[in-house]
Amino acid sequence: MPVPKGATALLGAGTLCAALLLSACASTAPPAPATPAAASTPPASDARPAGAAPGAGQGAGGPGEPANTLASAPVPAPRIPGIGPATQALVPDGTGQALVVTGSTADDSTSTATLYEKAPGGRWTAAAGPWPTHNALRGWTADHTAGDLRTPIGVFRLDDAGGRLPDPGSRLPYDQDPEFAISGTGLSGEPLEGSFDHVIAIDYNRVPGRSPLDKERPLGAEKGGGVWIHVDHGGPTQACITLEREPLRRLIRALDPAEEPVIVMGPASDLAG
Template sequence: MSVHKGAPALLSVGALCAALLLSGCASTTPPTPTTSAAATPAGDAGSEAVPHRPAAGPPGRAANSLSSAPAPAPRLPGVGPATQALVPDDTTQALVVTGATADDNLSTATLYARDPVGRWTPTAGPWPTRNALRGWTSDHHAGDLRTPIGVFRIGDAGGRLPDPGTRLPYDQDEEFAISGTGFAGEPLEGSFDHVVAIDYNRVPGRTPLDKERPLGSEKGGGVWIHVDHGGPTQACVALEREALRELIRALDPARDPVVVMGPTPELTR
């Protein structure tokens, strides 16, 4: 029996979903695809009796004009204020996966880290990625062949092969084995040699194989980051094997990592 431990908190964004476990990113019967401030100094104690008066600005300029407003907090590159607001305050590591449009099944992923002053800088990637056959959705249902849009924690890993050196809890299990063919007729074998579970409709802190679906089975589940098999997925995000191994080694649970994923028009809001 596999042992799986450690668990970051669950983060759900909007109404999202993914495909069923193990079959969630693999199908042997392809459907017809669609197109793809700085505070004012208090002064010395000896100056208490002198009332403070703000320094005069240029004539006609209000004291609280934009020129005196504090700078906005840094955002992840390519991410708008609404999406950034969904990133937890304690998160300092984020994988951003973006597609050009809502119907694209090709995307790009870059790993970012936040420094002590709040700036986000790339630390790995960009990597080419694939997502679901029909693109993206903010209201995913099982079988819709779209990848959920949103911000989700990523804190549990596993696979058929041994741990490649991650700091995440890792469940090695033969149940990650898969066979059959994908939407382009490509073999699916090896797709789950390594996976990272995306905390969409799952209980964090458990093996990616866990089948509990807090939102209900109709909302899907088993949404993973896994090995690219050469074609679009049912709901997951797929990276080339070595890129995925690099990502798994880089993810640090102490940094509360998340994945921010969706088409550019949605993420830039």
């Protein structure tokens, strides 16, 4: 198994207050003789800037009440279910598909995966899953290093797929290669044969656009690499995420490069941040 990959002006209201105050003060003096100019002065209750529509600068409650600014408050963008604002901010604006893999605690080696898709209005809805998954033996880490037996936490692109078996209908580039063969036993003594029949490369410390087998590590070999989604073998991994065979094949067919798909993965408490 490969070594691990990871937010109006209130002039009208102010003018109104001044007009009302002057009216109140003037009411204590004897009334002045009416003049043509005085007769043409609009009532104080309708005081407003020249050319403004009636009620301009006033709140919905009427003259003298605070202006209603709720209508102009920004509306928060919809978030992926279970994902907090800090994690959502890491999801590219152009992304329309997100596989969310959530562990219960930082040390769990089992997790749950759900594929979410963004509707035209921007709302995220579940498109497939939830599916049971395995992750690394010792759980999760925000600072993955080679051999730590933890899966990197974060948001990563899903650009390339491959496997020992033929392409099941992937829209991602798919590399069929006999080098995806594996044998031996896993960390719990379970057989690993067939685990790489189908894989999706997680863009942690790799060069996107290449086969999952490519071994170039931009962050350096000490940061691990080869972090994939692959066929479940019944036990924990070194750093990868696993899915049962049919859910994995379904996921491979569902992912659309035009939607800039990502995987969002980590313990629930981290992803909710």
